[in-house]
Amino acid sequence: MLRKRLIALLTVTALVATTAACGGSDDSSDNGAANSPDKVKVGVIPIVDVAPIYLGKAKGFFSKQNIDLTLEQAQGGAAIVPAVVSGQYQFGFSNVVSLMLAGSKNVPIKMVANGNNATADPKKDFGGLVVKDPSITRPKDLEGKTVAANTLKNIVATTVNELVRKDGGDPSKVKYVEVGFPDMAAALDAGRVQGIFVVEPFLASALAKGWKQIGAYADVKPSLMIASYFTSAQLLGEKADLAKRFTAAMKESLAYADAHPDEVRQIVTTYTTIKADLAAAMTLPKYAPEIDTASLELMSGLMVKDGLVTAPVDTAKLLQ
Numbered sequence: 001m002l003r004k005r006l007i008a009l010l011t012v013t014a015l016v017a018t019t020a021a022c023g024g025s026d027d028s029s030d031n032g033a034a035n036s037p038d039k040v041k042v043g044v045i046p047i048v049d050v051a052p053i054y055l056g057k058a059k060g061f062f063s064k065q066n067i068d069l070t071l072e073q074a075q076g077g078a079a080i081v082p083a084v085v086s087g088q089y090q091f092g093f094s095n096v097v098s099l100m101l102a103g104s105k106n107v108p109i110k111m112v113a114n115g116n117n118a119t120a121d122p123k124k125d126f127g128g129l130v131v132k133d134p135s136i137t138r139p140k141d142l143e144g145k146t147v148a149a150n151t152l153k154n155i156v157a158t159t160v161n162e163l164v165r166k167d168g169g170d171p172s173k174v175k176y177v178e179v180g181f182p183d184m185a186a187a188l189d190a191g192r193v194q195g196i197f198v199v200e201p202f203l204a205s206a207l208a209k210g211w212k213q214i215g216a217y218a219d220v221k222p223s224l225m226i227a228s229y230f231t232s233a234q235l236l237g238e239k240a241d242l243a244k245r246f247t248a249a250m251k252e253s254l255a256y257a258d259a260h261p262d263e264v265r266q267i268v269t270t271y272t273t274i275k276a277d278l279a280a281a282m283t284l285p286k287y288a289p290e291i292d293t294a295s296l297e298l299m300s301g302l303m304v305k306d307g308l309v310t311a312p313v314d315t316a317k318l319l320q
Contacts, residue, residue: 035066037063037066037067037068038066038067038068038239038242038245039068039070040062040067040068040069040070040090040091040242040246041070041071041072041088041089041090041091042069042070042071042072042089042090042091042092042093042229043072043073043074043079043080043083043084043088043089043091043092043093044071044072044073044074044080044092044093045073045074045075045076045077045080045093045150045181046073046181046182046271046272047181047199047200047201047202047272048126048199048200048201048264048268048282048284048285049093049115049116049126049199049226049227049285050071050093050115050271051257051264051267051268051284051287052116052250052253052254052256052257052258052264052287053069053071053093053229053250053253054071054267054268054270054271055253055256055257055260055263055264055267056249056250056252056253056256056257057069057071058267059253059256061249061252061253061256062246062249062253064249065245065246065248065249066245067242067245067246067249071271072089073271075150075151075180076094076095076098076150076151076154076180077092077093077094077095077098077099077151077154077227079151080092080093080094081094081098081099081102081107081109081230084109084230084231084232085107085108085109085232087232087234087235090231090235090242090246091112091229091230091231091246092229092230092231093115093227093228093229093230094115094227094228094230095115095154095155095156095226095227096115096155096225096226096227096228096295096296096299097153097154097155097157097158097299097303097308098151098153098154098155099111099228099230099318100296100299100300100303100309100313100315100318101153101303101308101309101313103313103314103315103317103318104309104313108232108233108234109230109231109232109233109318110230110231110232110233110236110318110319111228111229111230111291111318111319112228112229112230112231112236112243112246112247112250113228113229113246113247113250113251113254113291114225114228114229114250114254114287114288114289114290114291114292115225115226115227115228115229116226116227116285116286116287116288117223117224117225117226117285117286117287117288117292117295118216118217118218118220118221118222118223118224118226118285118286119218119223119283119284119285119286120218120222120223120286121218121222122215122216122218122219123216124283125216125217125218125283126199126200126203126217126282126283126284126285127159127197127198127199127200127203127216127217127226127285128197128198128203128207128213128215128216128217129147129159129160129163129195129196129197129213129214129215129216130188130195130196130197130198130203130206130207130211130212130213130214131188131194131195131196131211131212131214132188132189132194132209132211132212133194134212136194136195136212136214137212137214138167138214139160139163139164139166139167139169139214139215140164140167140168140169141169141214142160142164142169142174142194142195143164143169143170143173143174144173144174145174145175145193145194145195146174146175146176146177146192146193146194146195147160147174147175147176147177147193147194147195147196147197148176148177148178148179148184148187148188148193148195148196148197149176149177149178149179149197150178150179150180150181150184151178152176152178153308155226155227155299156197157176157306158299158302158303158306158308159197159215159217159220160174160176160195160197160215161174161302161305161306162219162220162302162305163214163215163219163220165305166219171306177192177193179193179196181198181199181202182202182273184196184198184202184206185198185202185205185206185209188206188211189209200268200282200283200284200285201268201272201274201278201279201282203282203283204274204278204281204282204283205274205278208278208281220298220302221295221298223286223288223292223295224295224298224299225288225291225292225295225296225299226285228291229246229250231243231246251289251290254287254288254289255287255289257287258286258287258288261284264284265279265280265282265284266279268282291319293315293319296315296318297312297315300312300313300315
């Protein structure tokens with residue numbers, strides 16, 4: 001009987017020790033220093049905007065933060081938002097208009113790091129409004145025409161609308177159709193659209209055809225904040241340390257990319273179909289490490305003008 005009691009006691013002790021060990025691991029699963037790397041999926045778009053995160057992965061900035069990073073490509077930020085909210089991705093990349101529109105509808109997301117910015121030079125920016133028809137010489141000429149946007153109700157349409165508005169035109173007379181960035185040149189060439197707003201590496205390719213650029217992000221605001229990396233409010237609440245480490249890795253990646261343009265051009269050839277010669281001709285964005293809140297406020301006002309929202313977005317709620 002004593003022997004049976006001793007065996008039972010040892011069994012219970014072992015179970016308690018195992019449970020405690022498992023419980024300790026769970027409690028510290030958000031501690032990047034002590035455990036195996038956090039597996040993180042990030043939804044991105046195959047454009048030059050996201051070069052810093054690819055470069056940061058290659059340089060080990062994320063592994064240094066104990067993050068095992070996987071990058072998955074999507075057509076646009078509007079499609080990435082629900083994937084982040086559902087947990088399919090832990091973080092995502094999206095234009096600021098899509099994120100603010102989601103925030104205005106109480107979608108539980110938070111911006112955690114800057115994405116990229118305009119170059120401050122409208123004549124040499126990384127994103128531009130391009131036309132083929134020589135009779136279209138200015139944004140106002142797009143009244144009654146169709147323009148391609150990678151996703152609807154995003155920063156592309158908001159930017160084109162403001163370009164038309166600044167030129168004395170009526171943006172409500174511009175029609176938008178959804179076309180992926182890689183397919184925009186073909187749509188313009190075939191006459192299915194009369195204008196495209198593309199970013200690098202597709203802008204350099206379009207201009208190489210002899211087509212004309214009649215506007216840019218920087219025409220709206222020099223250093224306009226274009227996009228942001230974001231996560232779900234749930235992840236931020238449950239894994240605040242992971243979000244902090246991701247943000248730190250992104251800031252290092254952005255600063256490195258901004259200081260090493262040649263490496264940016266090279267890394268773009270690894271996740272897009274762009275060739276080295278076109279990559280060399282690309283205009284790169286500004287990769288600022290910090291979020292530009294003034295730029296967000298400006299874009300919020302333009303969203304009101306376009307009727308996307310009825311009142312300015314409370315951008316402070318979108319920031320962690």
